[in-house]
Amino acid sequence: MAATADADEALRIRPAVAADVPAVIALDEEVTVLAKPAYWHDMFERYGARGRRARFFLVAERLDRLKGFVIGETRAWEFGSPPCGWIFAIQVRPKGRLKGVGTQLFNAICDRFRETGVVNVRTMLALDNITILSFFRSQGMMAGPFIELETTLESSADRT
Template sequence: MSERRKTPPGDAGVRVRNVQAGDLEAVIAIDAEVTRLRKPDYWAEIHRRYGSGRRQQRFFLVAEAGDGIAGYVIGEVRDWEFGSPRCGWVFAISVRPGARLAGVGSRLLEAICAGFRGLGVTKVRTLLARDNHLVLSFFRSQGMMAAPFIPLELDLGQA
């Protein structure tokens, strides 16, 4: 029997707000559905650092659509990282597969960019694997272009 998928809600039905402790299970479930890995400890730590208390430069937002959480975005303003003047960094964005193609990701990105702008930031950056075609295409569709940085890595081998 095939799983009955909910019709993706229209863009108008999406509400973006700050994460609440009660949203964490839904966030963990979205991440697990996308990455096939449940990471409750990781998410509890992310919530502690980005989603609770007064975190003026940090954002952990969720999108409500239909009857639940459809996606989330996390980021922060960082000063002089990699020699760059103050800019916003998006380090996680995800939309539940059944809620895609309804503008949820765009609304989340718009909301976090509005938050960055409110802090006087005029540039937003992100970093992702070059074989992550889906999310790369999403960011490109939002107008993002290659940044003037090249990520590098070094294999350290065994200690």
């Protein structure tokens, strides 16, 4: 009965408020098996607090329960790129997946990006994360014109 009521209730997508942060921390810990409270409080300060122009921290809730969240920002001229929307994080509760919540979060943040005047959206993901790759591909995202390069820094001790 409770499950039916939950499914019948419309999903609501809205900007995150400070009271959402503990549920975001719990969801991320459930997904990644790593608790990062300081990181998520900092993300809320940078992307969720009011007055952050072109920065978006949105949550999806149903019956007052957090079902997922997405964070992103419109950035300009980094890496020589014209203004573009960036998605930094998207997560949906494991028990609520494959029901369109991720798609609704993606569409909601794309609407916010559109309002800032951009036409391109980017993200970055681990090559072995097939779930998130399949999800972003399903949203029409494909390999873009940039590639990520990285190196491992020698420790100071190794350099002396």
